[in-house]
Amino acid sequence: MSKDLERALSKLRFDDQVLGYSLMTKVGRPFVSFAFPDELFPRVQNSIQLYKKDLRLMTIDTDKGLVVLSPVDENWILTVLYVPELQLGLAIAKTKNVLRLLEGIELPPPPEEFDDSSETNLQVLESIAINAASVEATPDAPSLDSESPSAAAEDLSPDDFSVLPSTTPERGSGYSEALSLNSELYAEMKKIYRNFGFDVLLLVDGSNSVEHIADSMFQPTDRVIDLLKWGATKSIIVVPRYEEGSEDDRSSEGGSIGRYVKCPKFEGNLSKVSGDDISIIRLCDGKQTQEQIAKATGLPIPRVVQTLAKYRKLGLKMIGRTIK
Amino acid sequence: MPKIENPLLLSFYAHYVEKILSETSNIDEANQRLRDLGRAIGEQIYLNTEIVEKTKANVTTREDVSKLIDVVYKILYDKKPTEVDMKTARGSVRISDKDCVWCQEVNLEGMRGFGYCEIFSGILESILEFKSVDAKVFQEMCRATGADICVWNVRLG
Numbered sequence: 001m002s003k004d005l006e007r008a009l010s011k012l013r014f015d016d017q018v019l020g021y022s023l024m025t026k027v028g029r030p031f032v033s034f035a036f037p038d039e040l041f042p043r044v045q046n047s048i049q050l051y052k053k054d055l056r057l058m059t060i061d062t063d064k065g066l067v068v069l070s071p072v073d074e075n076w077i078l079t080v081l082y083v084p085e086l087q088l089g090l091a092i093a094k095t096k097n098v099l100r101l102l103e104g105i106e107l108p109p110p111p112e113e114f115d116d117s118s119e120t121n122l123q124v125l126e127s128i129a130i131n132a133a134s135v136e137a138t139p140d141a142p143s144l145d146s147e148s149p150s151a152a153a154e155d156l157s158p159d160d161f162s163v164l165p166s167t168t169p170e171r172g173s174g175y176s177e178a179l180s181l182n183s184e185l186y187a188e189m190k191k192i193y194r195n196f197g198f199d200v201l202l203l204v205d206g207s208n209s210v211e212h213i214a215d216s217m218f219q220p221t222d223r224v225i226d227l228l229k230w231g232a233t234k235s236i237i238v239v240p241r242y243e244e245g246s247e248d249d250r251s252s253e254g255g256s257i258g259r260y261v262k263c264p265k266f267e268g269n270l271s272k273v274s275g276d277d278i279s280i281i282r283l284c285d286g287k288q289t290q291e292q293i294a295k296a297t298g299l300p301i302p303r304v305v306q307t308l309a310k311y312r313k314l315g316l317k318m319i320g321r322t323i324k
Numbered sequence: 325m326p327k328i329e330n331p332l333l334l335s336f337y338a339h340y341v342e343k344i345l346s347e348t349s350n351i352d353e354a355n356q357r358l359r360d361l362g363r364a365i366g367e368q369i370y371l372n373t374e375i376v377e378k379t380k381a382n383v384t385t386r387e388d389v390s391k392l393i394d395v396v397y398k399i400l401y402d403k404k405p406t407e408v409d410m411k412t413a414r415g416s417v418r419i420s421d422k423d424c425v426w427c428q429e430v431n432l433e434g435m436r437g438f439g440y441c442e443i444f445s446g447i448l449e450s451i452l453e454f455k456s457v458d459a460k461v462f463q464e465m466c467r468a469t470g471a472d473i474c475v476w477n478v479r480l481g
Binding site (some may be wrong): 262264281290302305306308309310312313 | 367368370371372374375376449453454455456
């Protein structure tokens with residue numbers, strides 16, 4: 001937590017147009033500050049008092065420079081002092097950028113007593129966060145179900161989904177929500193999987209298989225599968241359901257040895273492929289089945305097969321292989 | 325006309341028929357399973373043989389369908405069907421074969437309605453589909469269940 005916070009704040013610290021900043025409590029007490037002139041605090045506090053709960057993004061023009069105030073969450077306000085000559089719009093944009101970074105971080109409420117603007121406050125905050133997390137963990141679980149109706153309605157567990165290394169996950173209805181940093185879904189994922197969840201989801205595009213995702217991240221396949229199954233329960237992604245009746249079929253055809261498939265491989269000259277067909281033929285690397293190619297190109301399978309068949313005499317072969 | 329007596333093919337197919345009959349509860353279902361099997365391999369046949377090169381790009385008329393059937397017969401069995409009848413029934417083409425490859429020396433009793441060679445219905449149906457012909461194919465008569473000749477009906481949609 002504190003690392004993320006530090007990273008977000010250091011963006012301000014190393015910005016030449018930022019003169020100082022302060023992370024304040026909702027009543028305007030400076031908690032962590034950097035080069036923020038003390039004489040400005042009363043003015044900022046007055047403005048905060050004025051608006052109280054209705055505080056949105058606010059700018060104050062001072063003789064020291066331009067102050068941008070913005071609430072981070074219900075407990076915290078970020079106050080940044082920019083050089084006077086900076087354009088208002090730019091100052092607001094810069095502040096919003098930092099806010100976006102802060103959105104992914106769950107800040108605990110401030111302790112009841114603390115020294116204003118002390119450097120050690122960050123550590124204090126972190127220890128609060130750790131304590132809160134260890135206490136929260138248990139009561140949090142049931143409350144989650146009531147908060148996210150989609151999950152509660154279907155009440156699926158990760159074991160209800162069948163994800164094999166060869167499975168190609170697709171984006172689900174909650175996909176974009178899970179990737180937006182201010183959503184509950186994102187916060188939940190972040191809590192369980194840290195940034196790993198985000199990174200995996202970015203690779204889910206309907207054409208990358210689990211195996212491929214794991215390989216490109218240098219991560220164990222099982223870890224990716226674990227995350228994807230969780231994601232499936234939240235409708236973030238779509239993977240096949242584990243069907244009870246088909247258990248026997250599964251063990252015989254998709255069992256430990258893998259499934260036998262034939263994959264088209266084009267060994268001819270691509271320049272002889274006509275324009276309409278190139279999107280299909282280019283994918284014929286001997287590693288994807290025609291079903292996967294159909295999915296990747298968004299074309300119906302019969303259309304893909306028709307096209308593949310045309311190129312038999314130009315060097316298209318069907319190669320048998322097993323996939324897991 | 326060369327007669328095909330490939331013991332490997334016949335043993336494999338007999339094995340599948342046996343498996344399907346042991347897993348199904350009625351004849352319609354078994355016929356469908358055999359057609360499904362045909363459809364499943366039809367794609368590979370289409371991709372691995374010269375059917376595409378030897379047929380017209382656009383198969384539209386019943387004559388075209390009939391020619392396509394001749395090509396499929398030539399490639400799969402190296403022979404011609406006994407008869408391809410386009411006239412008797414409107415909207416369908418009938419294929420007859422008195423030396424059907426699939427049911428050689430098979431005699432089933434008490435299995436009326438069972439199409440031992442339904443696999444060919446599936447193969448043909450899927451090849452027609454790749455040629456953009458909407459058709460349903462099923463076996464009308466089968467030598468394995470006592471008929472004189474195997475007959476398939478290609479009902480054009």
